[in-house]
Amino acid sequence: MELSLRGLPRRLAGRLGANWQHFVLILVVGQVLSLCITGTSVISNKIAGLEPVTVPCFQNSIVYALLLIVYMPISLMRLGPRAMWANIKQRYYWYILLAAVDVEGNYFVVKAFSYTSLLSCMLLDTWTLPCVVVLTFFMMKVRFRWAQILGVLMCLGGMGLLIKGDMDAGKDYPARDAVRGDIFMLVGATCYALSNTVEEFIVRHRPQYETVAWLGLFATIINGVQMSILEHKTLGTMEWTGAIVGYTIGFGLVMFVLYTLAPFLFRLSSATFYNLSILTSDFWGLVFAKYMFGQRITPIYGGAFAMIVSGLFVYHVFPYPEPERMARLPGFRTPVAGDLGLMPGSNGMAIPGSPTERDNFSELESGPSSKPLSTHGAAIE
Numbered sequence: 524m525e526l527s528l529r530g531l532p533r534r535l536a537g538r539l540g541a542n543w544q545h546f547v548l549i550l551v552v553g554q555v556l557s558l559c560i561t562g563t564s565v566i567s568n569k570i571a572g573l574e575p576v577t578v579p580c581f582q583n584s585i586v587y588a589l590l591l592i593v594y595m596p597i598s599l600m601r602l603g604p605r606a607m608w609a610n611i612k613q614r615y616y617w618y619i620l621l622a623a624v625d626v627e628g629n630y631f632v633v634k635a636f637s638y639t640s641l642l643s644c645m646l647l648d649t650w651t652l653p654c655v656v657v658l659t660f661f662m663m664k665v666r667f668r669w670a671q672i673l674g675v676l677m678c679l680g681g682m683g684l685l686i687k688g689d690m691d692a693g694k695d696y697p698a699r700d701a702v703r704g705d706i707f708m709l710v711g712a713t714c715y716a717l718s719n720t721v722e723e724f725i726v727r728h729r730p731q732y733e734t735v736a737w738l739g740l741f742a743t744i745i746n747g748v749q750m751s752i753l754e755h756k757t758l759g760t761m762e763w764t765g766a767i768v769g770y771t772i773g774f775g776l777v778m779f780v781l782y783t784l785a786p787f788l789f790r791l792s793s794a795t796f797y798n799l800s801i802l803t804s805d806f807w808g809l810v811f812a813k814y815m816f817g818q819r820i821t822p823i824y825g826g827a828f829a830m831i832v833s834g835l836f837v838y839h840v841f842p843y844p845e846p847e848r849m850a851r852l853p854g855f856r857t858p859v860a861g862d863l864g865l866m867p868g869s870n871g872m873a874i875p876g877s878p879t880e881r882d883n884f885s886e887l888e889s890g891p892s893s894k895p896l897s898t899h900g901a902a903i904e
Contacts, residue, residue, distance in 0.1 A: 529716050534784045534824060543632030546839050553800025553835070559781040560804040567633070573767050578752035579633035584627065585775030587746055590782055598733040601636055606861030610729060613738065621721045621734075622741035626749065628714030631707045638704030647708040649682060649802075655794050660854065665723030665793075667892040674838025675682045678799045680832035685805045688823040719794035722786060728855055728862055731786035738782070790840070799838060803831050 598607060611618065652675065659665040703790075721859070725734050750758075761767075788797050806828045 528686055540685045544861070545834065549796065549837060549839070550800075550832070552791065553797065554803065554807075555789060556781055556784055556797065557804045558807050559777050559784075560801050561807040562777040563774055564804070564808060566770050566777065569593065570767060570770050570774070572608060573764065573770070575759065577633055577749075578754050578757055578761070580626075580746055580754050581628050581758060582633075582745050582771060582774050583629050583778070584743065584750060585771065586778040587623050587626075587739050587742040589775060589779045590735050591631070591743055592739075593779075594732045594736035594739060594796035597734045602730070602733060602861045606701060606859075607692060607733065607858040610733070610861055613857070613859055617725060617854055618722060618734075618737040619741050621718060621725065621744075622745055624721070625738065626746045627720040628711045628718055630749070631711030631714065634730045634756070635707035635711060638700045638707060642866060646686065648712055649679060650709055650712040651719075652679070652798050654713055655720055658716060658720040659723070662720055663727075665795075670840070671838050674834045674836070675799065677834030678802050678831045679834075679838060681721050681806075681827045681834060682802045683828035684823055684830060685802075688809075688827065696870040703710075716794075716798075719785075719789070719797060721796040724852070724855075726786045726790050730861075730863070731790065733861075734786055735782055751810045759895050796835070796838065799831070799835055803828055806831075808860070885888060 570577075570582075629766065635647075656665075656675075720735060722738075785797060788800070807826055809824055
């Protein structure tokens with residue numbers, strides 16, 4: 524590592540020496556999540572090829588049910604019913620909001636692909652990024668520095684190269700109803716931004732497994748009601764072949780991995796870093812296409828991937844140190860049993876985002892000997 528740092532400015536070398544292992548960790552987790560996004564897109568396209576009618580609520584119902592079935596028992600065993608009840612009684616509206624915007628984000632984005640062009644979908648999907656930046660500014664008092672803004676712009680530039688590569692390859696398709704589809708994509712991207720930001724805020728106060736457990740519960744209810752209203756007739760007329768059932772189950776499993784890992788990246792880095800990471804999903808989609816359909820990877824795609832990874836690197840290398848507390852939002856101003864600062868091994872209530880809170884979280888997740896990995900990509904004042 525010393526050789527690789529030779530010649531770099533002293534300040535940059537110091538930061539790299541301290542943070543390179545953490546950067547590699549969050550980079551790998553981010554790219555696994557990007558692969559999950561690619562996997563869901565490939566599977567959705569397969570399902571669409573077998574059955575022209577889309578049923579996004581039904582597809583997502585499997586995901587939310589899995590989250591509920593797997594993580595609710597884990598949460599009850601590790602936290603206990605009293606701690607979970609104290610949390611949800613005081614903050615239920617945050618979990619309902621998280622579930623509602625997540626359900627609607629998934630629904631509107633799937634619908635958008637049915638109405639507008641691929642180019643419009645790819646461009647408008649980047650609307651999530653500025654929304655996350657604005658929301659984290661107000662919800663968690665994040666203050667981005669110039670180097671992080673440069674990293675974001677580099678990632679968006681890489682995304683632009685990916686889009687140009689797709690257009691040069693003739694991958695676009697005509698819009699059926701461009702106005703409706705564009706509105707759906709903007710609504711879905713905004714919902715995703717709100718979902719990511721709210722989830723990041725919650726997991727900085729509560730364990731990840733409990734957060735996704737409550738998400739699974741409320742999303743199952745909301746998505747189930749929406750499915751019964753919008754898709755009950757379609758589900759009755761669909762031809763359920765073995766291929767459709769298999770792809771639907773595969774979609775649910777890939778999304779389960781996505782929902783499991785995303786909260787860890789939110790806590791290890793931020794929702795902004797997550798959204799920057801998944802910009803590479805189009806590149807991974809091309810890798811899938813190369814080996815599944817024999818498509819060629821042109822140099823512009825390799826350059827786009829390198830530019831996005833470089834942007835992630837620039838974004839991460841110069842973070843602000845974390846101040847002592849985040850914004851005090853309603854419901855979180857008063858600590859309740861089970862908050863991370865009140866976990867076993869703590870000496871009282873640690874302020875969210877502080878080193879004490881991260882230490883307690885690490886003890887809960889990995890045992891008393893683990894060291895905290897959490898670091899935020901920007902300042903929280």
